[in-house]
Amino acid sequence: MVSLNKVRLDHVISFGDAIFAFSITFIAISIEIPDLPSNLSEAEVVNKLFSLIPQFEIYFASFAVIGIFWIKYHLIFNKIKDSHSIMLWLNLFYLFFVTLISFGTALRFENNYVSTFVLYAIILTATSLLLSLIWIHALNHNLLKDDIMTKRQKKLYTLQGIIPAIIFAGSIGIAFINIQAASYFWILIIPFQIIFKKRTNLS
Known part of the structure; x- marks a missing residue:
């Protein structure tokens, strides 16, 4: 395995930003430009x-999901002071799944099959889980900035990150019963995030 111990944290974050930017740009350029010959009427x-x-609905949904993951990504790395090889490998796997979000979103919007929903849910579950693992690894290896959080805040922040992964994973089983109910199940993420944010008093 390649050693990543010497990779600076600011380089890691810059690389992550580049991947997020690429993922959003890829969605935009994938929108098909219509053929508009000069003999068409305005109608x-x-x-x-x-x-x-x-296509714009898919773009908006993908942009929103990727944007949320980008915000959470920075909220976590803003609390980390140094890099570590295992954390960096987790980061690479996380960014890999980020690049699949637009694909999963397009597949989900264009089809209403259980299999496409499950695939999209797996992508979001893996992305959420890997981001939580980055945080947990940083927490367990003393990679957080000094005196930034209390022990209680650290535990609540960990739960705040894990809850979305649990909800995405749980929706997979629900999809086999009712795919619409599985989609609505994701809404539970919002109240849980609000509750944990208030309890931790952190972003």
Whole structure:
């Protein structure tokens, strides 16, 4: 295994930002530009533009999900003071799944099959879990900045990160019973995040 002990933390974060930027840019350039010959009427042009709405829905959803993971990524790394080889490998796996989010989102929006929902849920579960593992590893190896959090805050912050992964994973089983209920199940993430944020008094 390649040693990553010497990789500086600011380089790790910069690389992560580049991956996030690439993932969002990839979604944007994947939107199909409609063919608009000069002989079209304004009504036909408008119809062609309206036909792009499903693609923009996928773009918006992907942008939102990736944006949320980017925010959480920085909130965690803002509390870390140094890098570590295992944490960096976890980071690479995390970023790998980030690049799959747009694919999973497009597949989910364009199809209403249980298999496509499960695949998307697996991608989001893995992404959430790996981000939590980065935090847990930093916590267990004293890689956090000094005096930044109390022990109680650290435990609650850990739970705050794990809850989304549990909900995404739990929705997989629900999908085999009712795929719509499985989608609504994800909404539980919002109240849990609000509750833990208030209890930790942290972002």
